[in-house]
Amino acid sequence: MATFSLTINNEAHQVDVSPETPLLWVLRDELNLTGTKFGCGKAQCGACTVHLNGNAVRSCSLPVSAAAKGKITTIEGLPKNASSPLQQAWIELDVPQCGYCQVGQLMSATALLAKKPNPTDADIDSAMSGNLCRCGTYTRIRKAIKLAAQKGGKS
Amino acid sequence: MKTTTENLGIEIGSTSKGELNRRDFLKMSGLAGAGLVISIGLFDPRTAKGAIAPEVFEPSAYLKIGNDGKIIIMSKNPEIGQGVKTSMPQIIAEELEVDWKQIEVIQAPLDNKLGDQFAGGSTAIKQNFTELRKAGAAAKEMLIEAASRKWKVPLNQCYASEGFVLRKNTDEKLSYAELADDAAKLNVRENPKLKEKKDYKIIGKPLAGVDNEKIVTGTAEFGLDARPKGMVVASVERCPVFGGKIKKVDDTETLKIPGVEKVILLEATTNPTRMVAGVAVIAKNTWTAMKGRKALKIEWDFQGGEIESDENLKKQLEQNINTKGEVLRDDGNVDEAFAKAAKVMEAIYEAPFLAHAPMEPMNYIADVRADGVDVWGPTQVPGSVRQLATIITGLPADKIKVRMTRVGGGFGRRLMADYAYEAITISKAIGKPVQVVWTREDDMQHDFYRPSGMFKMKGAVDQNNKLIAWKINASTTSRYAFRGASDPAYKTEVFPDGFPAGFIPNFRMEYLPTQSKVPRGAWRAPGHNITAWLDQSFIDEMAALAGKDPVAFRLEILGEEDKEMPYSDHGGPVYSTKRLKNVIMLTAEKSNWNQPAPKGMYRGFAAHFMFGAYVAEVVTLSMPSPEAIKLEKVVCVCDCGIVINQSGAMNQLEGGIIDGLSATLNGAIHIEGGKAKEGNFDDYRLLRMKDAPNIEVHLVDSEEGPEGLGEMSLPPVSAALCNAIFAATGKRIRKLPINLSSKPTT
Numbered sequence: 001m002a003t004f005s006l007t008i009n010n011e012a013h014q015v016d017v018s019p020e021t022p023l024l025w026v027l028r029d030e031l032n033l034t035g036t037k038f039g040c041g042k043a044q045c046g047a048c049t050v051h052l053n054g055n056a057v058r059s060c061s062l063p064v065s066a067a068a069k070g071k072i073t074t075i076e077g078l079p080k081n082a083s084s085p086l087q088q089a090w091i092e093l094d095v096p097q098c099g100y101c102q103v104g105q106l107m108s109a110t111a112l113l114a115k116k117p118n119p120t121d122a123d124i125d126s127a128m129s130g131n132l133c134r135c136g137t138y139t140r141i142r143k144a145i146k147l148a149a150q151k152g153g154k155s
Numbered sequence: 156m157k158t159t160t161e162n163l164g165i166e167i168g169s170t171s172k173g174e175l176n177r178r179d180f181l182k183m184s185g186l187a188g189a190g191l192v193i194s195i196g197l198f199d200p201r202t203a204k205g206a207i208a209p210e211v212f213e214p215s216a217y218l219k220i221g222n223d224g225k226i227i228i229m230s231k232n233p234e235i236g237q238g239v240k241t242s243m244p245q246i247i248a249e250e251l252e253v254d255w256k257q258i259e260v261i262q263a264p265l266d267n268k269l270g271d272q273f274a275g276g277s278t279a280i281k282q283n284f285t286e287l288r289k290a291g292a293a294a295k296e297m298l299i300e301a302a303s304r305k306w307k308v309p310l311n312q313c314y315a316s317e318g319f320v321l322r323k324n325t326d327e328k329l330s331y332a333e334l335a336d337d338a339a340k341l342n343v344r345e346n347p348k349l350k351e352k353k354d355y356k357i358i359g360k361p362l363a364g365v366d367n368e369k370i371v372t373g374t375a376e377f378g379l380d381a382r383p384k385g386m387v388v389a390s391v392e393r394c395p396v397f398g399g400k401i402k403k404v405d406d407t408e409t410l411k412i413p414g415v416e417k418v419i420l421l422e423a424t425t426n427p428t429r430m431v432a433g434v435a436v437i438a439k440n441t442w443t444a445m446k447g448r449k450a451l452k453i454e455w456d457f458q459g460g461e462i463e464s465d466e467n468l469k470k471q472l473e474q475n476i477n478t479k480g481e482v483l484r485d486d487g488n489v490d491e492a493f494a495k496a497a498k499v500m501e502a503i504y505e506a507p508f509l510a511h512a513p514m515e516p517m518n519y520i521a522d523v524r525a526d527g528v529d530v531w532g533p534t535q536v537p538g539s540v541r542q543l544a545t546i547i548t549g550l551p552a553d554k555i556k557v558r559m560t561r562v563g564g565g566f567g568r569r570l571m572a573d574y575a576y577e578a579i580t581i582s583k584a585i586g587k588p589v590q591v592v593w594t595r596e597d598d599m600q601h602d603f604y605r606p607s608g609m610f611k612m613k614g615a616v617d618q619n620n621k622l623i624a625w626k627i628n629a630s631t632t633s634r635y636a637f638r639g640a641s642d643p644a645y646k647t648e649v650f651p652d653g654f655p656a657g658f659i660p661n662f663r664m665e666y667l668p669t670q671s672k673v674p675r676g677a678w679r680a681p682g683h684n685i686t687a688w689l690d691q692s693f694i695d696e697m698a699a700l701a702g703k704d705p706v707a708f709r710l711e712i713l714g715e716e717d718k719e720m721p722y723s724d725h726g727g728p729v730y731s732t733k734r735l736k737n738v739i740m741l742t743a744e745k746s747n748w749n750q751p752a753p754k755g756m757y758r759g760f761a762a763h764f765m766f767g768a769y770v771a772e773v774v775t776l777s778m779p780s781p782e783a784i785k786l787e788k789v790v791c792v793c794d795c796g797i798v799i800n801q802s803g804a805m806n807q808l809e810g811g812i813i814d815g816l817s818a819t820l821n822g823a824i825h826i827e828g829g830k831a832k833e834g835n836f837d838d839y840r841l842l843r844m845k846d847a848p849n850i851e852v853h854l855v856d857s858e859e860g861p862e863g864l865g866e867m868s869l870p871p872v873s874a875a876l877c878n879a880i881f882a883a884t885g886k887r888i889r890k891l892p893i894n895l896s897s898k899p900t901t
Binding site: 022095096099 | 234235236237238361362363364366367368370371372373374375377379380382388413440441442446512513514515516561562563564565566592594595596802803806807809810811812813814817835836837841842843844845847849850
């Protein structure tokens with residue numbers, strides 16, 4: 001066990017866990033930030049996507065020791081009233097079905113728009129293909145990203 | 156206790172035979188200070204068969220109009236992504252005459268007053284449509300009556316609109332909140348007048364999902380997110396070989412890990428539900444439990460299960476399709492027809508096991524105490540979970556509280572309650588609330604897989620190129636055979652009344668089940684997910700044999716005269732050739748089928764009837780290289796009767812298409828040494844964003860009663876895709892998943 005200081009959604013947290021613990025389980029089990037989802041445990045599905053220093057990363061495969069020095073953003077760090085252009089587009093186009101993967105999808109899309117406010121289809125393919133949606137909402141996700149980009153890009 | 160096993164393996168599939176007499180009833184009770192509460196009875200045809208204990212299926216729906224201005228609709232069924240948490244309340248709200256914005260939807264727990272609560276067979280909308288409308292309409296009529304008494308004017312001087320009762324030709328109005336307490340004292344309306352479709356304001360609208368805001372802020376509660384006080388986590392190492400037992404466990408290293416609390420052995424059971432033999436590591440959190448599990452040293456007794464393999468199963472399947480099976484249909488004389496036919500074609504089709512792999516891995520929470528049990532988590536069958544809890548604990552059903560969360564995908568996997576059984580068993584053993592958390596590998600290697608199958612098809616045309624004979628010898632690893640169900644093994648595997656049966660003078664269908672230890676269950680569009688591929692691929696082969704256009708060939712077989720074809724499976728008792736032809740023709744029109752495909756584009760067609768709905772689809776693809784497919788576009792036309800939610804309906808159809816394409820291109824669970832070879836999304840690949848085609852969905856504007864939509868677009872897309880590959884390459888795809896040496900490109 002070791003103590004780690006984490007900066008999550010601009011707040012400081014201290015956790016006492018073994019260093020190899022994936023960030024995902026620190027968020028969910030230690031800090032009760034359950035918005036970030038467990039899907040595969042080996043960075044194959046993207047359900048656990050969070051931002052580390054603005055980059056989309058898979059928290060299920062990121063040891064807490066590697067995240068300790070960075071700035072972490074989770075879905076709980078996005079507007080709680082769902083006011084970001086992406087969150088609004090997701091609601092307006094009624095993207096979710098079961099909804100389980102959508103947190104990860106939004107975190108990947110948010111990182112994309114922060115870097116490329118007007119992404120091409122190829123940009124979307126490349127940023128979003130690490131996020132699986134078992135319900136098959138890909139066409140709506142693509143449309144929602146484009147709608148959010150039109151309406152002012154970054155969240 | 157075979158019946159119990161069957162009871163708990165809830166299956167919707169094709170067991171209900173059309174409409175039976177309805178036993179609709181309305182009940183009302185006034186709760187002090189709570190305003191008007193209405194619950195309505197819903198008839199479930201399965202209870203007529205005595206298949207399910209009546210207390211679990213005493214059905215109803217629930218609506219609460221508070222005297223505080225709140226209008227709450229309890230959503231009774233599990234929300235697994237099929238949209239019922241929005242669409243079912245929409246139906247009540249329509250008749251209630253309220254502004255949709257006034258409604259708050261709350262997920263109901265399992266409650267006898269609410270009755271039938273499950274997700275399966277795409278049945279929720281179809282079975283509840285009338286009753287939900289009655290619930291809304293009865294409440295509205297009582298609110299109007301309360302107002303008429305208050306004003307002392309005749310009923311016909313009052314009407315309802317947007318949450319108020321208004322008095323004609325005056326400015327007077329009373330809100331539903333003001334009327335709720337008075338309305339609660341009135342007699343219930345048994346047969347309220349229902350609105351006509353032309354007057355609908357809420358039904359048919361594209362309303363966004365009621366939980367969307369929670370979903371995009373990460374606050375929607377899924378099973379895995381529940382955190383009861385004092386909860387510990389269990390991770391279970393299960394016998395990797397199907398049907399094995401524990402021989403010896405050394406947990407020394409596991410118990411040394413800080414945070415590990417206990418190790419529990421789970422013996423394999425098949426009754427009252429199936430539970431795989433396993434060793435459960437209980438720890439203070441998920442990661443520690445998973446870590447503790449890796450440190451176990453276990454010797455298994457495989458019970459001979461290790462000899463099971465794809466190779467052995469293939470031998471059995473081959474033998475079965477070449478042996479005379481149970482004759483399920485025998486029209487005319489196929490042998491004579493083949494003997495005198497102008498052209499005959501024979502082909503063998505083969506489909507693999509599939510995993511469900513919903514995004515939320517299996518998990519369940521149980522808190523077993525001496526005085527009662529609390530359980531919650533993702534399930535399609537909360538009633539089965541309660542039954543299991545009563546059996547395990549010996550407590551009566553009213554001591555079992557079943558809470559429902561959103562469910563991160565179902566696809567049929569969560570019709571089985573094995574993981575809930577584990578949680579209840581473990582909590583009982585340790586006397587604490589416990590959450591059982593499966594890894595993705597657990598999920599893929601201990602699924603109840605879509606049955607695999609092999610099919611010998613033979614068809615013939617005469618000298619006028621008319622289809623005169625069709626013969627199928629089918630064998631599948633039937634899920635009913637696996638479960639030991641009283642229904643015959645072929646049920647929900649093949650459909651003797653499905654198109655083109657009934658249109659070909661000589662038609663014969665034979666079936667033999669193939670035995671296996673591999674667990675099988677219902678996978679989205681059970682049976683149809685193979686038969687539509689089979690029938691709609693082979694009819695394309697027949698069209699090619701006859702030298703005819705695939706769409707024209709199908710329409711020619713269906714004939715000009717409109718018919719109601721007998722259909723004995725789920726979705727029957729008949730299907731309409733008029734509606735089937737209509738979706739075929741509309742799809743041809745919307746996809747410009749009758750114009751040549753653009754250069755470098757190849758198209759395939761398929762149409763299918765299932766569970767009461769009609770779907771036709773065209774897949775368009777290109778081939779960037781001789782062995783690479785790029786999915787360009789899918790056009791889909793669906794006639795599902797009255798559409799409740801335009802947006803939700805289209806989302807379901809789009810999703811089913813992606814799911815079907817994904818399974819056709821990549822889906823397969825392989826069996827080797829008695830285990831599933833695949834374990835995660837790196838070897839069980841799903842379609843990703845870069846591979847997804849454009850999808851264009853059209854819904855037929857229909858006056859017919861509404862049908863479900865969660866499954867129907869999936870089956871035909873496999874055949875449409877394979878037929879498009881034939882158009883591109885001249886090669887028939889008769890074995891799934893598609894094996895071109897490279898898969899879709901970006």
